[in-house]
Amino acid sequence: MDTNQIVRAVKTPVTLVLLAVLVYFAANWGLDAVRKPIPPRPPEPCVVQQIGPELTPDHVYVRVYNGSKTNGLAKRLGSVLSADGFKVVKRVNADRDDYPRSLVVGHSEDSPEVALVRKALTNVDFMADGRIDRTVDVIIGSEQPGAAEQPDLKVPLPDGTACLPKIQTVEVNE
Incomplete structure (x- = not known):
């Protein structure tokens, strides 16, 4: 061959x-x-809107997470924040249950929406994450946050505008 x-x-x-x-x-x-x-859908960026000289709780969207071993804290704190006028869009357990201190998570420390939530609560730490949707997360830890006594829930806006979340809502016609 x-x-x-x-x-x-x-x-x-x-x-x-x-x-x-x-x-x-x-x-x-x-x-x-x-x-x-x-992959999860990225958050919608905030929209700059003219809302007046002050930011009030009715323009702030908050998500409450229970990061402790005690049941029902997210629901309770969400009810307190709702009573103060905040728009609480989520009340669920956090990804883990061993947060030592309660935490407010938002765009930056000087963001008006973060300042407003921090005015409403006591005994909370802060963490900035640069989020673009301008929602605020409250993670309840072992040291639980308290509601502030008669807080002044207004934050002045120098130019009367704020970057607000673009939250999809469903209108109900009765």
Whole structure:
């Protein structure tokens, strides 16, 4: 047998093996891509709106998370904040239950919406995360926050505008 005959005899099986390997790796890559979770939708950026000389709680959207081992705290604190006029859009458990201190999380420390929530609560720390939707999260820790005694729930706005969350609401017609 000469070299040409050997090449002709081996060419087809080698090509089939290479194609089978290629199909195997492509199928594995496709299955891995299908199994990955769909990433969450990014938050809508806030919208600058003219609201007057002061920011009041009726323009602030708050999410309350229970990060402690005590049940029902998010619901209770959410009710307190709602009674103060804040728009509480979520009251659920946090991703973990071992937060030592209660925490207010928002865009920045000097954001009017963060200042307003911090005025309403006592015994809370702050963490800035630069969020673009301007909502405020309150995470209840082992040291629970308290409601401030007769807080002045207004924050002056120098130019009368504030960047407010673009929250989708459903109108109910009665």
